[in-house]
Amino acid sequence: MTRLYNFCAGPAALPVPVLAQAQADLLNWQNKGLSVMEMSHRSPEFVGIAKKAEQDLRDLMVIPDNYSVLFMQGGASSQFTMIPMNLLRGKKTADYINTGQWSKKAIAEAKRFCTVNVAASTEGNHFTSAPSQEELNLNPEAAYVHYTPNETIGGVQFDYIPETNGVPLVADYSSAILSEEIDVSRFAMIYAGAQKNIGPAGLCIVIIRDDLLGDVVEGTPTMFDYKVMADNDSMYNTPPSYGWYLAGLVFAWLKEQGGVKAIAEVNQRKAKKLYSFIDTNPFYANPVAINNRSSMNVPFTLVNSDLDKAFLAASEKAGLLNLAGHRSVGGMRASIYNAVEEKAVDALIAFMDEFAKENG
Known part of the structure; x- marks a missing residue:
């Protein structure tokens, strides 16, 4: 399976x-x-x-x-x-x-x-x-x-x-x-x-x-x-x-897993990794004020929105599901709730890096 x-x-x-x-x-x-x-x-x-x-x-x-x-x-x-x-x-x-x-x-x-x-x-x-x-x-x-x-x-x-x-x-x-x-x-x-x-x-x-x-x-x-x-x-x-x-x-x-305190540490680590990547790669951007960034829902945009459909198609092919932003705002969104493992975030970052290199 x-x-x-x-x-x-x-x-x-x-x-x-x-x-x-x-x-x-x-x-x-x-x-x-x-x-x-x-x-x-x-x-x-x-x-x-x-x-x-x-x-x-x-x-x-x-x-x-x-x-x-x-x-x-x-x-x-x-x-x-x-x-x-x-x-x-x-x-x-x-x-x-x-x-x-x-x-x-x-x-x-x-x-x-x-x-x-x-x-x-x-x-x-x-x-x-x-x-x-x-x-x-x-x-x-x-x-x-x-x-x-x-x-x-x-x-x-x-x-x-x-x-x-x-x-x-x-x-x-x-x-x-x-x-x-x-x-x-x-x-x-x-x-x-x-x-x-x-x-x-x-x-x-x-x-x-x-x-x-x-x-x-x-x-x-x-x-x-x-x-x-x-x-x-x-x-x-x-x-x-x-x-x-x-x-x-x-x-x-x-x-x-150790309770809420333990899972919160994992959540902060996941969010920090993803936001850090977005902030240091000019191909992507996050619009939210830094002190108000969600640790659960990470919206981001591509430098060229014409590539949105290609990004979503390629991400799904890579086994990364449901990254489309909400229909009211567009763009992308990665929800990284408790059950989303850290390795999933690592895989997402690796995919985003590769996609940027191929399309930048």
Whole structure:
């Protein structure tokens, strides 16, 4: 079997040991005679899978006891609507920091429920940086402050956690969760779509402080109420059970690698190699401010965009998959999540060097 190097932004690469374990378990999980996909989510077997997955995530992120961990359907985009439904709590306005396409989508959904104060925006520089703390025009009366620590499309990453002076801070960590250590207690809520650093698409992790559960906007559907989900251990209805199981395998794998601190060192090494190559080769360029460069999503351009199609065709032939930039911005993008091994980045750099020599 040949495994190629996958740089997709999501659904993204999964660790090979996780895929191998899932393959071994597929028809007959732990000799129970059935697949996890066929298992009742109320069964002792699946409840055990679910509890272990949650505990492993709590261990990896050092999640305080006064936070609930929810395993939900609908991806991160559903949270764009659920956040104002659950966190306005009688207030009429919320602060949003606009640093890219996912921030904009979150803002558009929040406007359905409240007045949105865009506390800062880098749209004027085509989302090539994140605003500094001093540039944030925060409203002390806001229900919460929302931001995207890592913008997957633009490859822009905050180099600090915003200080909100007591206003609940909400973060869309979809493309950066588990890639580096963070202090969960700084946040009121963290959410992340699974399909980048956690598991397959369709699952979303929500980590929310318990005092923010309940008191939802009138008319909020039962399935969109975080308290209902917390009170029912994320099983008010049938959860995305197979995705939950696979996420649990990823968490266990990450523990085996030494945890978040260990994988962060690998991630920084991968990113440093790739950015260093781009910066020292005039055939390529990265538009993002140096202090805001993402360690997960590395966009780059060729000196001659007419060569883009040839680059993508040649890279795929070389076994380097999914390097096209997002359709909204073009160019190239290498997503180097936890499961993308360092040797994949080395192979990419070698290919880029050869392509530049042949076409420069």
